[in-house]
Amino acid sequence: MASDAPSPQGKQSAHPDLEPALLDLVELLFFAYRDFTREPDKILDDFGFGRAHHRVLHFVNRHPGMRVADLLDILKITKQSLGRVLKQLVDEGFIVQEAGKTDRRERRLYPTQRGCELAEQLVAPQIKRVARAVEASGKEARSCIAKFLHQMVREADREHVDKLLETGKAHGDVSTKSSQLRGPVR
Amino acid sequence: MASDAPSPQGKQSAHPDLEPALLDLVELLFFAYRDFTREPDKILDDFGFGRAHHRVLHFVNRHPGMRVADLLDILKITKQSLGRVLKQLVDEGFIVQEAGKTDRRERRLYPTQRGCELAEQLVAPQIKRVARAVEASGKEARSCIAKFLHQMVREADREHVDKLLETGKAHGDVSTKSSQLRGPVR
DNA sequence: AAAAATAAGTCAACATGACTGACATAAATG
DNA sequence: CATTTATGTCAGTCATGTTGACTTATTTTT
Numbered sequence: 001m002a003s004d005a006p007s008p009q010g011k012q013s014a015h016p017d018l019e020p021a022l023l024d025l026v027e028l029l030f031f032a033y034r035d036f037t038r039e040p041d042k043i044l045d046d047f048g049f050g051r052a053h054h055r056v057l058h059f060v061n062r063h064p065g066m067r068v069a070d071l072l073d074i075l076k077i078t079k080q081s082l083g084r085v086l087k088q089l090v091d092e093g094f095i096v097q098e099a100g101k102t103d104r105r106e107r108r109l110y111p112t113q114r115g116c117e118l119a120e121q122l123v124a125p126q127i128k129r130v131a132r133a134v135e136a137s138g139k140e141a142r143s144c145i146a147k148f149l150h151q152m153v154r155e156a157d158r159e160h161v162d163k164l165l166e167t168g169k170a171h172g173d174v175s176t177k178s179s180q181l182r183g184p185v186r
Numbered sequence: 187m188a189s190d191a192p193s194p195q196g197k198q199s200a201h202p203d204l205e206p207a208l209l210d211l212v213e214l215l216f217f218a219y220r221d222f223t224r225e226p227d228k229i230l231d232d233f234g235f236g237r238a239h240h241r242v243l244h245f246v247n248r249h250p251g252m253r254v255a256d257l258l259d260i261l262k263i264t265k266q267s268l269g270r271v272l273k274q275l276v277d278e279g280f281i282v283q284e285a286g287k288t289d290r291r292e293r294r295l296y297p298t299q300r301g302c303e304l305a306e307q308l309v310a311p312q313i314k315r316v317a318r319a320v321e322a323s324g325k326e327a328r329s330c331i332a333k334f335l336h337q338m339v340r341e342a343d344r345e346h347v348d349k350l351l352e353t354g355k356a357h358g359d360v361s362t363k364s365s366q367l368r369g370p371v372r
Numbered sequence: 373a374a375a376a377a378t379a380a381g382t383c384a385a386c387a388t389g390a391c392t393g394a395c396a397t398a399a400a401t402g
Numbered sequence: 403c404a405t406t407t408a409t410g411t412c413a414g415t416c417a418t419g420t421t422g423a424c425t426t427a428t429t430t431t432t
Contacts, residue, residue: 023248024351025316025332026309030241031347032338033219034262050388055216062209068409076220081390083410105399105408123212130211133337141330144323146211148331151319152218161217165210236417254380267419269381291379291428 039125047118052077052085054122060095061111061119062168067100068107074164094118225311233304238263238271240308246281247297247305248354253286254293260350280304 040054047053059074060066072082086109089095094115100106111119134142153161226240233239245260246252258268272295275281280301286292297305320328339347 021328021332022313022316022320023309023354025320025328025335026312027248027351027354028332028335028339028347029219029222029316031343032335033215035340035343036215036338038340052389062213069407077389078391079409080392080411084389087410099399100408103400103408107409123209126212127208129338130208130215133334134208134211136337137330137333141334142207142211144327144330145334146207146214147323148319148327149211149214149218151322152222152315153214154221154224157217157221161214165213168209168213238418255378263418264420265380266382266421270418273381286379289379289429291426293380 036126036129039129040122043122043125049088050085052081053089056082056085057089057094057111057115057119058123060109061116063164064110065108068109071109073160089115222312222315225315226308229308229311235274236271238267239275242268242271242275243280243297243301243305244309246295247302249350250296251294254295257295259346275301 037051041051044050044054055075056071059071063070068079068082068086071086072079075082086095090097093112096110096112097107098110100108134145137145150158150161223237227237230236230240241261242257245257249256254265254268254272257272258265261268272281276283279298282296282298283293284296286294320331323331336344336347
């Protein structure tokens with residue numbers, strides 16, 4: 001690899017030395033995320049979908065009855081960008097839309113049976129990866145990790161994220177039954 | 187795909203309750219990364235660059251003298267994809283290429299002065315964000331976090347990542363001086 | 373010395389998923 | 403009735419990824 005002139009490349013980085021450890025975390029986050037998205041990306045490929053579809057399907061599955069506007073707020077993309085992938089997911093039977101009961105302008109989004117299954121299939125390798133990583137970090141590390149990731153979120157969005165995790169959690173618990181309780185899960 | 191562990195109910199959400207907490211981590215990672223890349227993305231915009239330029243410039247800055255092949259291996263993209271952004275970075279004076287001393291087929295990559303500066307500017311908000319998050323998680327959390335993120339990397343790549351962090355670290359240490367010691371840092 | 377392998381660059385075509393801006397439609401709200 | 407809101411859509415652009423084929427320079431192998 002490096003020829004033999006490893007050249008003691010100096011540096012011009014500037015920052016003193018409070019950085020090194022933090023820089024490692026920055027890079028580790030890059031590598032972790034790179035690999036975090038790989039397995040789902042591969043599965044998506046078989047369906048002709050991309051990462052954008054994954055995100056939409058994931059949040060709709062976790063928060064059935066979600067509105068388009070909610071999704072836009074979570075993903076921080078434009079209506080037009082979302083529109084394209086959402087349309088595909090609807091057309092191919094992974095998501096259904098239904099007018100809101102009290103406000104019929106709203107289009108509430110629900111996963112279909114196929115949608116649920118694909119969402120599960122996509123998140124499975126991610127859960128597995130996280131599970132193994134937590135395991136290897138020592139059980140007591142879980143709370144540190146959650147706290148850290150939570151703090152990495154932009155402060156203005158933190159409360160919102162908390163709410164999402166809360167309500168998503170409720171859903172996760174009831175999962176197997178109640179498919180019909182909340183809406184059309186076809 | 188049989189995921190793995192005990193799937194009592196066999197169907198969609200199914201997983202008993204080892205999932206909720208892990209699912210939270212999965213989503214937190216999404217939100218954390220979403221916000222992790224926001225500030226740099228904004229800066230890049232002013233330069234007419236995108237996130238791809240950030241990644242290239244970052245690793246070249248942290249590992250001066252790196253070869254194109256090394257970069258491809260880190261970023262996991264194709265030569266053609268890299269070629270486009272690298273060419274722009276070279277054309278606009280952020281990176282310089284130099285034939286390897288022992289193997290003149292290689293094009294060793296070095297950041298220019300401008301390149302260093304931009305790289306620093308881009309990573310600064312990320313370091314700040316990580317610093318604050320670590321701070322808020324308790325100092326002893328730092329090792330948990332590093333361990334977790336490290337374990338999130340695909341096992342096959344872990345050793346490689348370790349080497350990168352090592353050599354990158356060396357770079358960080360020498361920082362202030364020796365700008366001229368080694369290669370072309372123009 | 374000739375042949376093969378390697379490092380890098382390039383051309384062309386294409387897909388995805390972002391963006392902007394303008395406009396359409398339906399329903400709720402004042 | 404007028405306005406606002408929630409959503410959808412048309413049209414065009416850009417950034418960044420992909421394949422595949424091919425070139426050039428250089429090193430390594432035979």
